[in-house]
Ligand SMILES: Nc1ncnc2c1ncn2[C@@H]1O[C@H](COP(=O)(O)OP(=O)(O)OP(=O)(O)O)[C@@H](O)[C@H]1O
């Protein structure tokens with residue numbers, strides 16, 4: 001049975017500056033256990049939406065319910081502490097403790113967890129994000145930017161959130177860091193965590209269950225990756241695109257005079273390789 005863990009209904013939000021609100025009548029839902037990606041051009045309202053989903057700002061109109069409760073309710077916001085994790089854009093800027101261990105422990109301690117449990121979570125989550133435990137005693141300032149990012153993410157994960165909202169977690173990471181983070185997101189989803197991921201990568205969005213597309217604060221479309229990425233023209237018109245594998249397949253179909261869709265609309269490189277090996281005449 002599907003269960004809505006986040007519902008966004010006719011939500012508008014403005015900062016009181018500019019011509020238009022940052023969000024304008026946005027509605028969609030997130031189901032438990034799903035990986036939902038939010039994509040959109042720069043300035044389209046993704047980070048604003050991420051903050052609203054976590055109850056860090058409130059809609060001017062409309063309603064956001066998280067785990068059944070409206071975020072406008074103060075008691076609800078308190079109850080969401082720990083259950084909804086937020087990894088902000090550039091979270092590495094937020095580290096403030098003397099050591100990495102203290103930074104990761106901050107959230108669990110704040111939730112009132114004991115020292116043993118907190119220590120257990122610190123060592124579990126630092127491994128989960130692919131960092132060595134030997135870093136725990138260092139100052140966050142002795143780490144690289146990418147390592148600091150992972151520490152910030154570990155700190156949020158250490159609270160054991162049911163819903164995790166991540167705002168462009170892979171931006172600026174090197175290829176290995178990006179792969180590691182993609183694996184972390186995949187593992188979280190496999191473990192049943194509901195993940196909302198703001199991303200500029202259509203390839204990453206394609207790996208999820210749903211894609212929400214924002215354009216100038218409005219919901220342009222929402223659906224399974226396959227449905228959304230079938231609308232290439234509309235996506236390109238708002239400065240977005242489609243996954244590289246799909247773009248390659250379309251190009252190959254055109255050049256070989258194959259009907260559109262013959263290669264099975266692959267969304268990732270594995271599916272593309274399969275399709276090419278199977279379908280392209282003369283390549284066997
Ligand atoms: N603190 C703020 N004060 C005033 N306006 C803001 C503030 N934060 C965002 N905005 C405006 O709200 C709109 C949406 O911004 P938002 O940060 O949500 O976009 P975004 O989709 O996350 O962009 P990016 O991909 O660049 O991170 C923009 O027009 C921006 O100028």
Ligand SMILES: [Mg+2]
Pocket residue numbers: 046047048089167
């Ligand atoms: Mg943003």
